[in-house]
Amino acid sequence: MQMRRMLPKTDGMLRLVLAAVPASLALIAPLAAGAQDSISDELHADPRAAAQVIVPRTVEEAARIAKVTAPTTDFTKPERYETHPAGAATQFDVLGRDAFAIPSANMSFERELDFQIGNGLFKKLWASAPSSTLASDGLGPLYNARSCQVCHVNDGRGHPPESAEDDGVSMFLRLSIPDEASDLDAETLRYLANAPEPTYGHQLQDKSLSGIPAEGQMRVTYTDVPVALGDGTQVSLRAPSYEVADLGYGPLHPDAMLSPRVAPQMIGLGLLEAIPEADILALADPDDADGDGISGRANQVWDQEAQTMMLGRFGLKAGAGSVRGQSADAFHSDIGISTSLHPAGAGECTAAQTACLAAPDGNTPAQQNLEASDPVLDLTSFYARNLAVPARRNVDDPKVLRGKRMFYDAGCTACHTPKFVTHRLENQLEQSFQLIWPYTDMLLHDMGSGLADGRPEWQATGNEWRTPPLWGIGMTQAVSGHTFFLHDGRARNLLEAILWHGGEATASRETVRLMPAADRAALLKFLESL
Ligand code: HEC
Ligand code: HEC
Numbered sequence: 001m002q003m004r005r006m007l008p009k010t011d012g013m014l015r016l017v018l019a020a021v022p023a024s025l026a027l028i029a030p031l032a033a034g035a036q037d038s039i040s041d042e043l044h045a046d047p048r049a050a051a052q053v054i055v056p057r058t059v060e061e062a063a064r065i066a067k068v069t070a071p072t073t074d075f076t077k078p079e080r081y082e083t084h085p086a087g088a089a090t091q092f093d094v095l096g097r098d099a100f101a102i103p104s105a106n107m108s109f110e111r112e113l114d115f116q117i118g119n120g121l122f123k124k125l126w127a128s129a130p131s132s133t134l135a136s137d138g139l140g141p142l143y144n145a146r147s148c149q150v151c152h153v154n155d156g157r158g159h160p161p162e163s164a165e166d167d168g169v170s171m172f173l174r175l176s177i178p179d180e181a182s183d184l185d186a187e188t189l190r191y192l193a194n195a196p197e198p199t200y201g202h203q204l205q206d207k208s209l210s211g212i213p214a215e216g217q218m219r220v221t222y223t224d225v226p227v228a229l230g231d232g233t234q235v236s237l238r239a240p241s242y243e244v245a246d247l248g249y250g251p252l253h254p255d256a257m258l259s260p261r262v263a264p265q266m267i268g269l270g271l272l273e274a275i276p277e278a279d280i281l282a283l284a285d286p287d288d289a290d291g292d293g294i295s296g297r298a299n300q301v302w303d304q305e306a307q308t309m310m311l312g313r314f315g316l317k318a319g320a321g322s323v324r325g326q327s328a329d330a331f332h333s334d335i336g337i338s339t340s341l342h343p344a345g346a347g348e349c350t351a352a353q354t355a356c357l358a359a360p361d362g363n364t365p366a367q368q369n370l371e372a373s374d375p376v377l378d379l380t381s382f383y384a385r386n387l388a389v390p391a392r393r394n395v396d397d398p399k400v401l402r403g404k405r406m407f408y409d410a411g412c413t414a415c416h417t418p419k420f421v422t423h424r425l426e427n428q429l430e431q432s433f434q435l436i437w438p439y440t441d442m443l444l445h446d447m448g449s450g451l452a453d454g455r456p457e458w459q460a461t462g463n464e465w466r467t468p469p470l471w472g473i474g475m476t477q478a479v480s481g482h483t484f485f486l487h488d489g490r491a492r493n494l495l496e497a498i499l500w501h502g503g504e505a506t507a508s509r510e511t512v513r514l515m516p517a518a519d520r521a522a523l524l525k526f527l528e529s530l
Contacts, residue, residue, distance in 0.1 A: 055424035068435060069419040075405040078395040085471045085530070086268050086389035087422075087434025099390045099475045100155040100267045104430035107386060111430075118383025121376055123149040126335055128209045129345075129362035129371075138362020138371030140336035141212045142205035142349055144172050148330060148380070151263035155387050156479035158263035160220060160240070160489035171489065172334070173204040173218050173242065174259040175252075176455060193456035197256050199249050199352040203333045204258075212355045213248030218260070222490075227499055230514035237499060239450070240490050249352060257455040257462075260488040261316055265479075267472050269314070269323050270385030272438060274422035274431040277311050283417060283441045294414045294504045296443035299466070301458045304328070304341045313442055316487045317457040318466040324381040331372055331380075338363060338371045345371060386430055389471045392437075394529045403526025406519050410511040415467040415504075417441040439470035439530065448502020451486065463503060474528035494527050495520070 057065070072079050084090040089104035103115045124136060125146045131137040145151050151158050151170040158170025176194035196202040200215050208214040222238035229235060242258050281298055288295045299312030303321040305328075312318035320326035328341035336347030338361070345361025367373040372380075394400050407413065416439040425432040444464040454462035465487055473494070477483050483493050491497035501509040512520060 053426040055426060057424070065421045069421060071408065071413060071418065075401050075408075078401070081435055082395050082437065083392050084435075085392055085437040086271055087436055089268075089271065089386075089388055089430050089434060090391050091388035092391045095390065095393075095475070096478050097154055098479075100265060100387055100472065100479050102388045102390075104270070104386045104388050107430050111382075114379055114382055115386055118379040118381075118386075121148075121380045122152075122383055123147055126337055126371075129360045131362075135367065138337050138345060139209065140205075140207070140347055141209045141356045141359040142215060142347060142353070143207050143336040144203070144205055144334045145169050145207070146335065148335075151334070152266050154479050155266040157265045157476065157484075158489070159480065159482050159484045160260075160262060161218075169206075171218070171260060171262040172206070173244065174261060174455065174457075175200050175202055175204055176257050176259075177253045177255045178257065179456075193458055193460070194257065196350070197253050199350060200252065200256075201348045201350045203348060204244060205333075205336075205348065208248075208356075209359060212353075212359060214246070215249065216244040216247040219243050219245050220260070220488075227513070229517075229520075231517050233517070235495065235499060237496055238490055238492070240488055257453070259453040259455040259457075262484070262487060262489040264316065264468065265472060265476075266384060267387045268389040268436070268438060268469065269387070270428070270431045271389075271422055271434060271436050272313060272440070272442065272469065273323055273385065274425060274428070274434075275420045275436075275442065276423050279420055280311065280313075280442045284443055292414065293507060294411075294445070296415065296441055296445060297459065297464070298442075299444055299457075299459045312458060312460075312466075315457075316465060316468070317460040318442065318444060319457045319460070323385045324377065327381045327384055328377055331377070339377045340368065340370060340374055341377070343370060389436075390475055392529055393474070394525075397525070397529070399522050399525045400529045401526075402519070403522035403524065403529075406512075406515065406523040407526055410515075410523070411508045413439075414508070415441055415443070415445055416470055417467075437471060440467045443467060445505065446503035447500075447505060450502045451500055453487075470527065470530050472530065474530045494524050 081087070086104070088106040091102040091105045094102050103112055107115065126139040127133065127137045128139050129137040139146060153170060160171055175197040177197055179194050204218060205215045206217050220240050220242050222240050225237040225239050227235045227237055240260070242260055244252065244258070284296050284298050286295055286297045299318035300309050301312040301319055301321050303310045303325055305322065305325055310321040312321055314320040314323065314326040320329060325341065328339045331337040331339050332342035333348045338345050338347070345363040346357050346359065349356030351357070362371040363369050364371070367376070418437055418439055420436055420438065422431055422434045422436060444460050444466055446461070446463045447465050448463065451465065452463040456462050485491040485494065485497035486500060491500055498509060498512050512523065
């Protein structure tokens with residue numbers, strides 16, 4: 001088979017994906033025809049609870065939920081429960097630097113101990129193999145960082161490099177070549193939108209163990225883009241351009257595509273995972289049937305754990321279906337640590353990277369012949385699922401309420417969906433049946449050529465990004481010490497983030513650009529209260 005030719009060049013994950021996709025095409029064939037509701041649902045259950053049970057909604061409950069999640073029309077006072085963006089999981093205790101580092105407020109004492117162990121694992125600095133601490137070795141050989149926390153600093157977002165000396169560890173480049181450049185058959189390519197860069201794989205690792213060349217260094221340069229606001233005020237945006245310097249393994253493929261990604265904030269992820277799939281799909285309008293200029297498409301991704309296609313929820317293009325899957329991908333590609341989902345000890349090295357493949361790995365019988373055993377992955381995922389969203393501030397401030405009205409009037413809620421109610425989950429009480437306010441529809445939107453990375457990912461096109469949740473965004477300065485926003489951190493404040501909106505969000509952006517200065521200030525004040 002043609003496909004075989006490229007298999008040895010790819011990492012374990014992709015090999016499995018390629019092997020598995022054709023078999024599963026029959027299952028997902030109806031999706032191609034637009035029957036999005038047939039995506040297999042609810043595969044995200046906490047793996048630690050083997051008998052995960054979702055209690056179905058009663059008709060009466062569904063009616064009640066439709067009522068509480070309907071968009072408000074009253075901006076004279078805060079809505080009920082608006083102070084609690086994560087429902088009972090909302091944390092009210094800590095503002096400031098640690099505001100994102102607190103467990104779900106409704107967590108039992110016993111589970112909090114697991115959370116603390118997970119916290120330790122999230123911060124743990126992995127070492128090269130062999131080392132005296134067998135439970136902590138296996139780093140790399142190629143990697144971007146030695147721990148999760150290095151990128152998700154204080155459980156918040158990362159940032160682009162701020163100077164030539166800043167090595168920008170909290171962001172990386174995803175790599176690939178267009179699928180037409182590969183030999184895969186057309187049917188497979190429908191689902192796999194790109195192939196990994198043949199020599200470098202699907203992510204640029206800028207660090208390596210000694211004796212093994214690193215893959216290269218991301219370089220970013222900015223060009224000023226002037227924008228005039230309606231009242232004549234001049235604003236300057238910065239448009240980035242990316243390249244890779246110091247390539248360790250020869251030139252990139254001539255068609256290589258680079259996708260810059262800043263590490264996102266880590267709060268409320270378990271709640272986003274617990275939003276019923278049907279409620280997300282109900283918001284999708286792939287062909288813009290309602291003619292409002294906003295489509296919204298669900299990504300469909302291969303889930304390594306469930307061995308099936310599922311709704312994509314995590315990652316900046318919704319390229320991962322579950323918190324556990326995304327965490328295993330991070331161990332594999334970002335740190336070079338094997339788990340049961342990516343068992344190869346060599347991490348993300350390709351067949352062309354022989355020194356990397358030949359280096360000792362940390363797979364050890366004490367860890368199920370892996371570098372990180374299932375308990376390590378489970379506890380890390382449990383932690384990632386349970387970082388609490390901080391309480392809203394100033395919800396009843398008249399300026400915040402006015403800004404909230406602007407947010408609705410400008411059409412921001414067409415993508416930044418204010419409210420959902422999560423599933424009833426018997427074994428995941430922290431996430432169970434909560435009214436949440438994430439301000440995302442979890443869908444992909446065409447944001448225009450200005451923001452495009454030109455690199456498709458599963459069903460996402462090179463122009464599309466997943467609507468990011470806005471909860472907690474007002475705490476960015478306090479937690480992360482900066483206000484760099486958007487997928488690559490190009491926006492230096494909230495207004496710049498809005499002014500970059502294009503594509504489906506053009507009308508929204510223009511409303512903000514042209515609105516009276518006081519309304520715009522109120523809108524920003526509302527965002528800062530989230
Ligand atoms: C080198 C930097 C880096 C390291 C190290 C890192 N991450 Fe991430 N993380 C990212 C980036 C960038 C993304 C967005 C990925 C994408 O768009 O595909 C991300 C996304 C995530 C997400 C999805 C969040 C969302 O809102 O969709 C989770 C969960 C996550 N990481 C967990 C982890 C865990 C657990 C570890 C450690 C095992 C880890 N990360 C290590 C950079 C990093
Ligand atoms: C068509 C859908 C859509 C509409 C309408 C929309 N957004 Fe967004 N928004 C997105 C997407 C997608 C992104 C991520 C883009 C990226 O990272 O390149 C985003 C990013 C953002 C961010 C940065 C978030 C972060 O974590 O970096 C802010 C702030 C924001 N939007 C606010 C608004 C406001 C305010 C409005 C209304 C004026 C609005 N958006 C309208 C889809 C939309």
